[in-house]
Amino acid sequence: MNCRRILGSLTDYLHGETGVKVCEEIDRHLDGCKKCRIHVDSMRQIITLYQRWRDDTIPKDISIRLKQVIAEEARKADARKPRKASKTRKRPKR
Numbered sequence: 803m804n805c806r807r808i809l810g811s812l813t814d815y816l817h818g819e820t821g822v823k824v825c826e827e828i829d830r831h832l833d834g835c836k837k838c839r840i841h842v843d844s845m846r847q848i849i850t851l852y853q854r855w856r857d858d859t860i861p862k863d864i865s866i867r868l869k870q871v872i873a874e875e876a877r878k879a880d881a882r883k884p885r886k887a888s889k890t891r892k893r894p895k896r
């Protein structure tokens with residue numbers, strides 16, 4: 803499993819909708835991948851908040867929204883990854 807696949811199945815994972823096998827693979831990946839672990843943590847927090855507010859299941863649109871956020875984050879992470887060993891350009895300061 804790579805990060806992209808993990809991120810793709812995260813909402814299902816957090817909803818407990820993934821199979822045991824996939825869950826284990828995700829757990830194993832999270833053990834070794836800090837980036838994905840951060841994603842899971844923040845998503846868990848969001849979901850916990852929603853559950854506290856609504857005291858029932860998470861509405862479907864939050865899943866869709868989360869998926870969009872994750873896709874966006876994955877894209878950003880990809881863009882940040884140096885493609886080739888090109889000379890370092892000046893980085894924008896934050």
Ligand SMILES: [Zn+2]
Nearest residue numbers: 804805835838
């Ligand atoms: Zn990862």
